Amino acid sequence: KSFTPEFLARTGLFMEPRGGEDRPSLFAERIMFPIANARGEVLAFGGRAMGDAQPKYLNSPETAFFRKGENLFGIEKAGPAIREAGCFHLVEGYVDVLAMHQAGVTNTVAPLGTALTEQQVRVLKRWTASAVLVFDGDEAGTKATLRAIELCERQEVSASVVALPAGRDPADFVQAG
Numbered sequence: 001k002s003f004t005p006e007f008l009a010r011t012g013l014f015m016e017p018r019g020g021e022d023r024p025s026l027f028a029e030r031i032m033f034p035i036a037n038a039r040g041e042v043l044a045f046g047g048r049a050m051g052d053a054q055p056k057y058l059n060s061p062e063t064a065f066f067r068k069g070e071n072l073f074g075i076e077k078a079g080p081a082i083r084e085a086g087c088f089h090l091v092e093g094y095v096d097v098l099a100m101h102q103a104g105v106t107n108t109v110a111p112l113g114t115a116l117t118e119q120q121v122r123v124l125k126r127w128t129a130s131a132v133l134v135f136d137g138d139e140a141g142t143k144a145t146l147r148a149i150e151l152c153e154r155q156e157v158s159a160s161v162v163a164l165p166a167g168r169d170p171a172d173f174v175q176a177g
Helices: 005-011 074-083 094-102 118-125 141-155 170-176
Strands: 030-034 042-050 055-059 089-092 129-133 158-161
Touching: 005 118, 042 158, 055 170, 094 158, 118 141, 129 141, 141 158
Parallel strands: 089 129, 129 158
Antiparallel strands: 030 042, 042 055
């Protein structure tokens, strides 16, 4: 479409060209997830690698209007459900959010490929001061749960924990029925 190299660089969707080739897509061979704000405006994208490519998850670079630590995946759909339910479910990743929503747990969100931040808890507290933490049943999930409890306590958000069996994640859990 004849976009300028400067414009393509600012979108965050392309890498620097190598050896005379066109700008390769940052998200080549990845499943794409649009990341929206609470109003449903798409701010960025997340991508999950197909196969063994690394890193497994990749987000658009941060910009003036997109900061990973201030946004949550699924918030545009979950906001009304959070208010209605009086609590939010917090999971680790994009697929977990989608699986929970498909299972009818539509008050579910996730941090954006990083650890939960105090700012993200503040965003959620606008809807409710009650959390249900549903992280993976592995060592990383346990560490993420403990950190999330600490952040919730600092923001005066009460947190309950759903402890999943070892090796399971929220998507596995809800899909198993």
